[in-house]
Structure formats: structure tokens, C-alpha cells
Amino acid sequence: MKVGVIGSGGREHALCYSLKNSDKIKQIYCFPGNAGTNSLAKNVDIDINDFKKLKDFIIQNEINFVIIGPEKPLVDGITDYLEKFNIKVFGPNKIASQLEGSKIFTKKLCEKYKIPTAKFGIFLNSEKALSFLENCNFPIVIKADGLAAGKGVYISENYTEASKAVNEIFDGKFGKAENLLIEEFLIGEEMSFFIISDGKSYKMFGTAQDHKRVFEGDKGKNTGGMGAYSPSRLETNELNFKIIKKIIEPTLKGLRELDCEYRGFLYAGLMIVNGEPFLIEYNVRMGDPECQTLLPKLKTDFSIIINKYIEQRLHELNIEWYEDRSICIVLCSKGYPDSFKNSVELNLRNLNLKKNQFIFHAGTKIFKNRTLSNGGRVLNVVTRSNDFKSARTDSLKLLNEINWENGFYRKDIGFKVIDQ
Numbered sequence: 001m002k003v004g005v006i007g008s009g010g011r012e013h014a015l016c017y018s019l020k021n022s023d024k025i026k027q028i029y030c031f032p033g034n035a036g037t038n039s040l041a042k043n044v045d046i047d048i049n050d051f052k053k054l055k056d057f058i059i060q061n062e063i064n065f066v067i068i069g070p071e072k073p074l075v076d077g078i079t080d081y082l083e084k085f086n087i088k089v090f091g092p093n094k095i096a097s098q099l100e101g102s103k104i105f106t107k108k109l110c111e112k113y114k115i116p117t118a119k120f121g122i123f124l125n126s127e128k129a130l131s132f133l134e135n136c137n138f139p140i141v142i143k144a145d146g147l148a149a150g151k152g153v154y155i156s157e158n159y160t161e162a163s164k165a166v167n168e169i170f171d172g173k174f175g176k177a178e179n180l181l182i183e184e185f186l187i188g189e190e191m192s193f194f195i196i197s198d199g200k201s202y203k204m205f206g207t208a209q210d211h212k213r214v215f216e217g218d219k220g221k222n223t224g225g226m227g228a229y230s231p232s233r234l235e236t237n238e239l240n241f242k243i244i245k246k247i248i249e250p251t252l253k254g255l256r257e258l259d260c261e262y263r264g265f266l267y268a269g270l271m272i273v274n275g276e277p278f279l280i281e282y283n284v285r286m287g288d289p290e291c292q293t294l295l296p297k298l299k300t301d302f303s304i305i306i307n308k309y310i311e312q313r314l315h316e317l318n319i320e321w322y323e324d325r326s327i328c329i330v331l332c333s334k335g336y337p338d339s340f341k342n343s344v345e346l347n348l349r350n351l352n353l354k355k356n357q358f359i360f361h362a363g364t365k366i367f368k369n370r371t372l373s374n375g376g377r378v379l380n381v382v383t384r385s386n387d388f389k390s391a392r393t394d395s396l397k398l399l400n401e402i403n404w405e406n407g408f409y410r411k412d413i414g415f416k417v418i419d420q
Contacts, residue, residue, distance in 0.1 A: 002065075003067065005030045007069025008037075015295070017360070022304075034365060049073065080093050095258060099284050100285075101147060103144075103181050116276065121181070121183075139157050142154040143180060143183065144174040152173075186280075191207060192270070194206050199312055203315075206294045207230065209232045211227045211228065214336070239277065247277060266284065267286065269283065289377075293327065296382055297321050324386065329382075331407045331409045332378060343367070345372055346373060351402065395413075
């Protein structure tokens, strides 16, 4: 089987790693890939927004199956486009991708199907939003409606912060804004909950906890993710049941009533309040860096999951996992999530990687046989272990060994499950 992976981050490197472990996969192509995928796949330098060029290459090279990593091509309808040419795709269609592409679409779905979520209001201009905020209780959450690479969410402690958020969104910081969401601030603990769905049935695909804030103690600006651990410390059979019955199944039902089968990974970002789950957001793909913490724990051959998915027979499969704990720490370029320098060399030779340690490249590229930085989030250092503390300790040792002078990372990933 030949498989294509679309994307260039740590998630896509982790996907290529899982595919490479299967003897049923004879060739992997990554579009455009990075320095890490280069050792597992054939990197193909095609713009992932150029659907026609992707389609032509897939057909010419007889690629059997394509996995879409990032959200933008999904929201832009890449699945619908490729399927018109009988290309098998892992990822939801354009309608289903509105779960991530439009926060307002998701909120209206929650309202209609009584899915627990924060109370919210939709505002079409800054004047109405600012007028509403004058009488709000703070803190309050303000969200850009569309895709914002994990950065379009503001938690405002007062009116001054809130008015700045509103003005930035309507001034186009995250693209043209026709409206925005203002939500109540829920006090609880976040949890990432994953399923894989073939359109007919679905399976749980693990839990994790992402650390979005740039500084230790979950302080500072939101980022695409500074690290993650899996499983979530909140996970129980009782909570899983509540999430499935109150959130996941009503969402799939709502989409079916729009004549839409959900296919692919679905990632529910949740807030757990006094043991009850509330939906914060949906992502219509595997999270990043949660994917990097989850896939090394997968015991079942990933190609078997793909085949069951293609045949819409996931219900026949028992997905098995290693019982280990997993922690991912992200090595970032200094200055991230603001301005940073690219094309700085990384020396990754002669590293002392243990059996259950993994380095997944994110923002990297190969130039004249050298590995250079090529983004804000550069590497993902992952360790599987019997406990979270040793997993974090070993990841930090490896980061110290890498000793990249242009980088920084959080040393407290997983602090709620380790330090408290």
C-alpha cells in the first residue's frame, strides 16, 4: 500500500512514524514534509493549498490512501475535491469540517442538540460587542470565528483587555471577521478527547492534556501547543461515558441530520467542571502536539485501522494501546509565538535516544545535509514511561543534550499530574 500524508509538522512526522512501523505500507509520501519525515517518507514539495497539483501527483504515483494532517485544507474542502477523483481520503468533508472552521456553526449545533457548552453570544460588529462587554462579569472568553492556528482565543480579565481583543479580531488579525463569539468563562480543567470515525461507527482514540500557554505555570500568550501528556489525569470510565453520550454522539447525530457522515479524527476540547464535561471547541483532525503523545502508545498496526476505516468496519476492531504514560515537550524558537529567527542549525547527531523516546520534527527543513529550524515550534521530544515524572525527566535530559542555543521550552509540562 502507498500512503500520502499532507502536512509539515510534528503531527505529520508522528503519523509517518506509525505508518512506517507497518509492513503493509511499502511507500509513504509527505506533502511537503520536514527534515524528520524525510527519513521515513519521500517528501514532495507541493503547496498543500494547490489541490489540483496534489491530485495529479496522487493519481500519477498510484497512491492508495491520503491522510490530511492540518485543518485548513480540510476546512477548504480537500476531502470533497479528492474524492471526486476516487481518491481515498482520511479526513472529514467540508460540511463536517465546519465544526472547526466556524465556532458559530458548532455553537448553534450545541444549542440545537443540547450539547453542554459555555453560554455564548454572537456579535456582528465591534460596537455591539463592546456595548455588551460594558456590563459583563469578568473574566470572559472572546473568540475569532474562523481558523486562527490555536491563537484566536482571548481570556480577558477586564474591559480594557476585552476591548483590545474585540478590536484585534474585527481589524483582521486572524483574517476577515464578520462576527465573533463572547463566551462565559468556565472554571474547571481542560481535557482533550479523541475519536476515530468511519462514518458508520466510531472508536475512542485516547485522551490528553495540552499546554497552550507559552510560559510555565500556564502563563502568557496562547500558542499552538507547548507540550502535552497522555492520558489525561481526569479520564475515568464514568467521564468517558458522559462525554460520549452528552457530546460526541449528539454531534454525530446533528451532522447526520445535515446529511453528513463524519469521517476521520475528531478532537473534542473539553472543560471538566465538577465532573461534568462542557465542549469548548472541536478540531477536525488529530491535535498537535497531542498526536505526538498518543501515537507512540498505539499497539494496533495503524495500517489495519486505515483498512477498517476505508471499509467502514471500525466496529469490528479492538484498538489496543500500551499502558505507558507519555509526555511531549515542544522545543521552540526563541521569540515564539511572536517574531523568531529561522534557518538556525540543529545538531541532532549522536543523541542518546532510549527505546521509548521519540523526536518528532515540526518546524525543520534540510539544507545541504544540515537540519535547520523552519518555524516557531521546532521539535517534539516524547518519552513513554511507567509514570509521568520519569517520562518528563527523561525528555528534559534529552532536551538538555540537544542544547539548542536558539531554543526554549517549558520544563513543567504535566505539572498538574506530576507536581500536585
